[in-house]
Amino acid sequence: MGIRSGDEYRDSLRDGRRVWMHGERVEDVTKHPAFQPMVDAIARMYDMQHEARYQEVMTFQLPSGERASRFYKLPETPEDLAGIRAMTLALLDEVGGVVDRFGSETATPLFVMYDRRPLLAKYDPRYVRSVEHWLQRCQAEDLFMTSGNTDPKGDRSKQPFEQDDPDLYLRVVSERDDGILIRGAKYETGAAYAHVAFVKPTVGQWRPENRDYAVACIVPLNSPGLKHICRAPLLQTAQAFDRPLSSRFDEIDTLMVFEDVLVPWDSVIFCRQPELASLIRHELHRWGAHAYLLRSLAKADLLVGTACLLAEQNRSIASPAVKEQIAHLMVYREAVHAFILASEAAYERTESGLVMPNQSIAYAGRLYTALHYHEMVHVLRNLAGGSAVLIPDERTLRSPETGPCLEKYYRVGATPAEDRLRVLNLAAELTSTSFAGHKQAYQLFAESPPANQAMILYGAYDREASMRRARRIVGLGEPAG
Numbered sequence: 001m002g003i004r005s006g007d008e009y010r011d012s013l014r015d016g017r018r019v020w021m022h023g024e025r026v027e028d029v030t031k032h033p034a035f036q037p038m039v040d041a042i043a044r045m046y047d048m049q050h051e052a053r054y055q056e057v058m059t060f061q062l063p064s065g066e067r068a069s070r071f072y073k074l075p076e077t078p079e080d081l082a083g084i085r086a087m088t089l090a091l092l093d094e095v096g097g098v099v100d101r102f103g104s105e106t107a108t109p110l111f112v113m114y115d116r117r118p119l120l121a122k123y124d125p126r127y128v129r130s131v132e133h134w135l136q137r138c139q140a141e142d143l144f145m146t147s148g149n150t151d152p153k154g155d156r157s158k159q160p161f162e163q164d165d166p167d168l169y170l171r172v173v174s175e176r177d178d179g180i181l182i183r184g185a186k187y188e189t190g191a192a193y194a195h196v197a198f199v200k201p202t203v204g205q206w207r208p209e210n211r212d213y214a215v216a217c218i219v220p221l222n223s224p225g226l227k228h229i230c231r232a233p234l235l236q237t238a239q240a241f242d243r244p245l246s247s248r249f250d251e252i253d254t255l256m257v258f259e260d261v262l263v264p265w266d267s268v269i270f271c272r273q274p275e276l277a278s279l280i281r282h283e284l285h286r287w288g289a290h291a292y293l294l295r296s297l298a299k300a301d302l303l304v305g306t307a308c309l310l311a312e313q314n315r316s317i318a319s320p321a322v323k324e325q326i327a328h329l330m331v332y333r334e335a336v337h338a339f340i341l342a343s344e345a346a347y348e349r350t351e352s353g354l355v356m357p358n359q360s361i362a363y364a365g366r367l368y369t370a371l372h373y374h375e376m377v378h379v380l381r382n383l384a385g386g387s388a389v390l391i392p393d394e395r396t397l398r399s400p401e402t403g404p405c406l407e408k409y410y411r412v413g414a415t416p417a418e419d420r421l422r423v424l425n426l427a428a429e430l431t432s433t434s435f436a437g438h439k440q441a442y443q444l445f446a447e448s449p450p451a452n453q454a455m456i457l458y459g460a461y462d463r464e465a466s467m468r469r470a471r472r473i474v475g476l477g478e479p480a481g
């Protein structure tokens with residue numbers, strides 16, 4: 001089939017999927033107000049692939065001669081990493097958004113499993129065939145894949161097998177000739193308007209007793225037995241003028257409920273394998289951390305841009321104190337940028353020869369970015385002042401009775417009230433609205449909680465090199481053995 005168009009993507013979502021919003025069944029996600037804006041944003045991304053100015057950036061040529069999304073290109077050269085950067089930034093520039101789930105990151109665990117084919121083959125050759133099958137399908141059918149890692153988890157002090165309800169982590173109920181039956185639930189952003197989910201184990205200790213829970217597979221999002229239970233939209237009443245981000249980029253999160261879903265063997269990446277669950281958790285974000293950093297760069301850029309616009313409009317920009325605050329935002333933006341470029345420049349080769357971003361740098365960047373985002377939001381909030389949460393809405397501005405008051409009291413010099421309201425609303429969406437709060441939670445918990453990210457960084461960092469220096473300074477010899 002090759003690369004899809006936006007309309008083909010919309011059509012593909014009318015596939016009998018079972019989606020609920022506010023407890024009511026959604027007949028067509030492409031027309032429902034909670035989903036339509038993001039469906040349109042993703043459709044635009046699909047359409048971009050067909051445009052001459054974007055085609056080289058967004059696609060690559062398969063051996064068959066067909067073009068495929070660059071997100072599904074195996075990273076074989078350093079240029080492939082730079083290509084992902086160019087594509088991600090082009091997409092985010094074009095849709096003008098703060099968007100996180102559009103396929104950039106969710107493809108990458110497939111590369112991890114592809115890289116580990118020799119190991120998978122030792123467990124079961126069918127696993128290797130599944131990985132190859134799905135990589136080819138994603139390339140050939142231009143699928144939008146989401147990521148189902150996080151289970152509801154129940155009692156955090158207990159292992160999956162110890163929970164009072166065995167379904168609190170997704171598990172294998174039975175193995176049959178035609179596949180496996182899985183039951184449980186996973187959180188998934190964007191699932192209601194995507195094609196397939198890569199379901200895999202969450203963080204945890206993958207002991208042998210958790211065998212039934214150690215499962216990874218790829219599941220079409222219209223599978224029989226699958227329910228999409230969606231959270232309420234962030235946007236309740238306001239319009240694009242008042243809510244410039246949540247009106248267009250509310251990426252609805254879903255609790256995916258699997259009620260004995262049949263997964264054919266050609267879609268099972270592994271089944272009842274705690275060792276592989278442990279491996280995938282350690283290597284899951286080999287490329288994903290870079291993808292997270294790229295999306296964070298677009299957000300950091302928007303924080304700087306909004307702060308500069310605000311300060312220009314209210315004429316505080318000449319103040320050294322204001323410039324200093326904005327400089328803090330610039331440091332954050334440039335630090336994220338530097339982590340991306342450095343992780344590409346110091347790239348590493350995997351066991352099978354794929355090219356991955358420097359792991360220590362990418363993981364350090366991911367943790368730094370996650371831990372400091374809320375501080376940057378605070379800097380912008382401080383610059384925006386209370387005005388960003390006090391402003392009347394667009395209808396008030398347009399009303400002949402109230403509009404003139406807004407035009408008088410929000411104008412600053414030659415900057416009209418309308419321009420100021422637009423920028424203040426953007427600042428509110430980045431700092432104070434439910435969209436802002438949701439994004440901050442995402443920035444902190446994307447991929448995994450910071451404590452788990454710290455453990456992954458600890459494992460990837462070359463501690464021996466650092467200790468060698470410390471040993472030399474205090475005259476300690478090399479450790480024995």
Ligand SMILES: Cc1cc2nc3c(=O)[nH]c(=O)nc-3n(C[C@H](O)[C@H](O)[C@H](O)COP(=O)(O)OP(=O)(O)OC[C@H]3O[C@@H](n4cnc5c(N)ncnc54)[C@H](O)[C@@H]3O)c2cc1C
Pocket residue numbers: 146147148149150151152153156157186187188189190253438441442445446447448449450451452
């Ligand atoms: C906006 C948003 C979108 C998301 N989208 C997706 C998605 O598409 N796919 C997906 O798979 N996941 C998604 N997630 C889930 C995300 O990966 C999880 O929120 C994250 O992994 C943390 O899990 P949790 O929310 O269950 O928190 P918890 O597991 O409850 O953890 C909360 C805190 O408690 C700590 N903690 C937990 N257990 C223990 C313990 N036993 N001892 C000590 N400390 C502990 C954690 O380190 C963390 O700091 C999304 C999250 C958000 C906020």
